[in-house]
Amino acid sequence: MDIESFNKFAKTEYSANKKLLQKLKKVKNKVLDEMFESAHEEKFKKIDCLQCANCCKTTSPIFLQTDIDRLARVFRMKSSEFMDTYLHRDEEGDFVLNASPCPFLNEDNTCLVYEERPKACREYPHTNRKNMHGILDLSLKNTLVCPAVLEIFQDFGKEFRK
Known part of the structure; x- marks a missing residue:
């Protein structure tokens, strides 16, 4: 699926995924973590992030x-110089990039600073971490960015409709 089609599909599925989120919030912590970890492993055996890089682009x-x-x-910069060049504080006070796509994204979707990336x-x-309950809202937002997360949802x- 190309990114434009993905973006369109992800938006049409968002309300259904939002409803699903309420069901996921009722799943026990350990079970939810295991569900996500298993789904993550399965998806990333098939999905090559270098074919997409939508996260880095958007x-x-x-x-x-x-x-x-x-x-x-x-x-070879001072931290303050790096911040002045590439970053600003968002509405939550976090340091984020000044612009998208990421300035460290190469044309072939590889990362210029991969070994040192944030x-x-x-x-x-x-989607493969512990305490998924704590980031379910973030995961829902990520269905609009990452095809793998959308597929997991x-x-x-x-599963929940069965």
């Missing part, structure tokens, strides 16, 4: 101070 990770310091060293990039789309929706 959203910004949150940059922690450790991310800023590490990337500043990569570019923690949020390393963990994205956050689609699969869960089928």
Whole structure:
């Protein structure tokens, strides 16, 4: 599926996924974590992020101070210079990129700073972590960005309709 088709489909499925979210919130913590981890493993055996990179093209990770310091060293800059060049504070007070797509995204969808990328990039789309209850709302938002997350929700929706 191309990104334009994905974006359209994800938007049409959002209200159904929002309803599904209410059902997922009732699932026990450990069971929910296991559901997501298993689904994550299955999806990422089939999906190649380098074919998509929609996350890098449309959203910004949150940059922690450790991310800023590490990337500043990569570019041989002071942390303050890195922040002035690439980042601003969003409405929640987090450091995020000034613009999309990510300035470190190469034309072939690889990452210029892959080995040193921010923690949020390393963990994205956050579907294989513990305490999924704590990030279900974020996961719902990620159905609009990541085809794998959308597919996970689609699969869960089928399960809950049985």
